[in-house]
Amino acid sequence: MSETKKEPDPDLPKIIGRTRRLTSHHRVTFDRIFHSGGGYVLDFSDRTMSEWFEETLDLDIFQQRFQIDGSSKGKTLRGFVEVAEPRLVAKVLRALWSYRCGLDGYSEDDPDEEALLKAWLEQFTNELENASSLNLEDAFKDFSRDTTLPKLRAAIAGDLVAEKPDVALDRLHTYCVKRFRALLAERGTPVDASTPLHAIFGAYGKILRDEGTVSAFALPTLRVQHKLFEGLNDARNKRSFAHDNDLLAVSEAQFIVDSVLASLAFIERIEAERTTPDSDLDAEIPF
Structure with missing residues (x-):
């Protein structure tokens, strides 16, 4: 079965919002991690983003149901975060983080800043896993x-x-x-x-x-x-x-x-x- 869900750190402020998983405040951090402001996502083109999600995760990322706010790469990714099964979102974001870390020029120059972003993402993915309604x-x-x-x-x-x-x-x-x-x-x-x-x-x-x-x-x-x-x-x-x-x-x-x-x-x-x-x-x- 899937890995045991990790509990979020109780000493850290909760990230997931009540009505949307990514609040406007935390979206800034999310976009900073994945360079997803302005419609972009990391170094992906529409074609390479579609291929990466299909080949790496067997996922059609450009489904219409993910495009609740628009069809750009950034809006599609954020829409996926909002509506997909939470454990799936956590799995995807961790894979996307690993991909990001293998690219030149997308990590923070300051190691302390990079560590903060990594900690934020780990907290967010842990919260997502614990928010899942799957009764496995x-x-x-x-x-x-x-x-x-x-x-x-x-x-x-x-x-x-x-x-x-x-x-x-x-x-x-x-x-x-x-x-x-x-x-x-x-x-x-x-x-x-x-x-x-x-x-x-x-x-x-x-x-x-x-x-x-x-x-x-x-x-x-x-x-x-x-x-x-x-x-x-x-x-x-x-x-x-x-x-x-x-x-x-x-x-x-x-x-x-x-x-x-x-x-x-x-x-x-x-x-x-x-x-x-x-x-x-x-x-x-x-x-």
């Missing part, structure tokens, strides 16, 4: 010694951070199959390898109901999750890279992914509470 750490767990699991989680996270939920669907389906099979095996209820995802989840949901793990208030929503995983199973088979398919529309794929992540995070909370010893719970009560 809560949803995905290292639940077994399966050596393919870390690679699977990393592949899913990489696609989601890169805003490619349509590409992630196949591997997200694989993770869910592995996770629910493992949860059933822990309870002594293994399932056949040919059992589809929604049937595996259905068996798990029945166990939760019978155990009384989920209250009557949450049970109806848990039943809805069965249809969610049936939908994921169908999308995986008919609209993902699992077969020679046309991919699902990005907006629809993102909706499915968001719903599955929320469901997985809820299930992990259920499992964490289930495995917490009663003595640990009692120890938290101060009376």
Whole structure:
């Protein structure tokens, strides 16, 4: 999975604004780093900027959705910072910083000034990573010694951070199959390898109901999750890279992914509470 998010330095003033990620005040520093005032970005032409983002980051930087304030290179880059997935923005800015440092004439002559700009960018990228709405750490767990699991989680996270939920669907389906099979095996209820995802989840949901793990208030929503995983199973088979398919529309794929992540995070909370010893719970009560 992607790297653990770094916490911003609490002793430094927050950079990200309430309504825009780059406030007018901090935009001055941003433009100073990337020489992006006046419509420019470092030494890029329109062509070389497009090529660099495509070849280095597999990203079409000149998408219309990034051009909220204009289509120049500088405005496009700042628009990308405003609207793209925060972890993706952080990844791009760090790569762009490395590119900048390899150029002649774009670093500050004063080493102290250069160090201040580097510290500012590190603070900004840390804040971006912590502002991400992707629920990856809560949803995905290292639940077994399966050596393919870390690679699977990393592949899913990489696609989601890169805003490619349509590409992630196949591997997200694989993770869910592995996770629910493992949860059933822990309870002594293994399932056949040919059992589809929604049937595996259905068996798990029945166990939760019978155990009384989920209250009557949450049970109806848990039943809805069965249809969610049936939908994921169908999308995986008919609209993902699992077969020679046309991919699902990005907006629809993102909706499915968001719903599955929320469901997985809820299930992990259920499992964490289930495995917490009663003595640990009692120890938290101060009376």
